[in-house]
Amino acid sequence: MSSELCFFDAFTRYGPRPKKHAAHPWRLDDILAEMEHCSISGALVASTYSIYQDAMEGNLRLSAEIAPHSHLFPVWNAMPHHAGDFPSPREIEPLLRRHRVRAVLIHPKTNRWDWEAPHSREFFRWLARRHLLTIVFKEEFAQVSDLERLLARHPSLRVLLMSAGWDDQRFLLPMMERRKNLHLALDRFQIHYGPERFVKMGCEDRILYASNAPLMGMGAHRAFLDWAEAPAAARRKMAGGNLARLLGMELPVPRENRSEDRLMAAARAGRPLPAPIVDFHMHILPEGARGGIEHVRMENGGPEGVFHQLHRLGCVGGGFMSWRVAAYDSWGGNEDVRRCLDVAPPGYWGLASVDPLYYSQDQLARMIPEVYQDRRFVGMKPYLRFGVEYHHPSYDVWWKFGNRHRFYALIHRTRGDYAEVDALAKKYPRVRWVVAHCGADYRSAELGVECARRHPNVYLEITYTAVTCGIIDYLVKGAGADRVLYGSDLPMRDLRPQLGWVVFSRLAEADKRKVLASNAQRVLAPCLARLPERHRPKLGGETRS
Numbered sequence: 001m002s003s004e005l006c007f008f009d010a011f012t013r014y015g016p017r018p019k020k021h022a023a024h025p026w027r028l029d030d031i032l033a034e035m036e037h038c039s040i041s042g043a044l045v046a047s048t049y050s051i052y053q054d055a056m057e058g059n060l061r062l063s064a065e066i067a068p069h070s071h072l073f074p075v076w077n078a079m080p081h082h083a084g085d086f087p088s089p090r091e092i093e094p095l096l097r098r099h100r101v102r103a104v105l106i107h108p109k110t111n112r113w114d115w116e117a118p119h120s121r122e123f124f125r126w127l128a129r130r131h132l133l134t135i136v137f138k139e140e141f142a143q144v145s146d147l148e149r150l151l152a153r154h155p156s157l158r159v160l161l162m163s164a165g166w167d168d169q170r171f172l173l174p175m176m177e178r179r180k181n182l183h184l185a186l187d188r189f190q191i192h193y194g195p196e197r198f199v200k201m202g203c204e205d206r207i208l209y210a211s212n213a214p215l216m217g218m219g220a221h222r223a224f225l226d227w228a229e230a231p232a233a234a235r236r237k238m239a240g241g242n243l244a245r246l247l248g249m250e251l252p253v254p255r256e257n258r259s260e261d262r263l264m265a266a267a268r269a270g271r272p273l274p275a276p277i278v279d280f281h282m283h284i285l286p287e288g289a290r291g292g293i294e295h296v297r298m299e300n301g302g303p304e305g306v307f308h309q310l311h312r313l314g315c316v317g318g319g320f321m322s323w324r325v326a327a328y329d330s331w332g333g334n335e336d337v338r339r340c341l342d343v344a345p346p347g348y349w350g351l352a353s354v355d356p357l358y359y360s361q362d363q364l365a366r367m368i369p370e371v372y373q374d375r376r377f378v379g380m381k382p383y384l385r386f387g388v389e390y391h392h393p394s395y396d397v398w399w400k401f402g403n404r405h406r407f408y409a410l411i412h413r414t415r416g417d418y419a420e421v422d423a424l425a426k427k428y429p430r431v432r433w434v435v436a437h438c439g440a441d442y443r444s445a446e447l448g449v450e451c452a453r454r455h456p457n458v459y460l461e462i463t464y465t466a467v468t469c470g471i472i473d474y475l476v477k478g479a480g481a482d483r484v485l486y487g488s489d490l491p492m493r494d495l496r497p498q499l500g501w502v503v504f505s506r507l508a509e510a511d512k513r514k515v516l517a518s519n520a521q522r523v524l525a526p527c528l529a530r531l532p533e534r535h536r537p538k539l540g541g542e543t544r545s
């Protein structure tokens, strides 16, 4: 790990958008403030006005609005001119030059034009000839294979793909090797050991830092590269060098937030945090497994790979559940957790799982005490794929046992509302109900905050690929700094963006420390005596500096 990188953000976008929550940032000023806070030196900026309204009016408005900011560069929405509502290449050329446009966005689905039509070929040939970086969201294609056809048909068109996720790896990793004109944004591609994989594949020239702020937070994405275990040259390229090269310009002048706290400074320097971290949401694969669950590849997702990463970043503990819980083999997965805990460094404990639809109530009454005979298990992990709501009576035998032993439960809601959390928190007051993924979106966060206010035994855990901008602050402000917990969902997601999401929030450092570790201690406290000494996380003072 080495010193600071210069970040040049390959995608931000402001303006009104569908179904925006009142608390979710959306203005150009929100982008500027986030850049300042997270020490981001420059950014490509798009505007929703050019997507949802007249494209050229929106493009010109965007250029006018960002003109006062020399570190912002426009991305214009473009489409074929043949319907008569967009300028032809001849008409637009002088405008592109005047407004220094070096990148465009395309929206074949949203703007309803056919990228495969004969007249569209002319459009793509023009983009390729002009070396305009062409940015497109995955959702603009019906299938991922459509993207490959576009890349194959126009091999000199340089495409930057946004919003590809960890569940697209089996499409995209081979495609990256075949299509040298494909560039990948890291906004949602938060795959376990991602930066290290790209370097191994030799494609670090085509990976770009792109935050999609203010929908997402900028700090989450930068942390992925700040903490990458990759040569400095490769990290510099992915952080901003590749984008500058693609746009044919120099990197922007480095900007640094001089009032950042010690956690942000450590992250930017690629150092472990000078604060303990307890990860409240981790899964584990059996050692050597290379898959994961049905549609997700997970690299180094067994104990060796997972503990290597946790150790590098200074984690002092956390709770493990299996991945098999999500693959309809809940009971079998408990063995994966036991094996993981056998080789775990101090501080880690387990959550057991059992799907009540596979066993009779009598069987459950025998199985549940049996699995918790192993005192390293103090958590209960049901799963939404079981197909029955958590307040269904078939779960009662488990929840009663947990209530008696003062366990906690990590629950990924099966419904849009918090009805099951309300019912359970009241019926089983000795259980701490930790609701997973409360950072997914502002609606979930808002309902979570209300639920936490109703029940003192409800906690809100954050993890989600969305790394929603500003939502950690929103949760803490609403529910209190003592009720929000950091978790990563590794190894499906890499833990670094999730950690960066908290580190680069606007919380006071003391509150960040609560979210990162001390609240976990509060949730564990009632069952801590049951955990063998070795498996209790030790927060101590400062772990490393």
Ligand SMILES: [Zn+2]
Binding pocket: 281, 283, 489
């Ligand atoms: Zn999970």
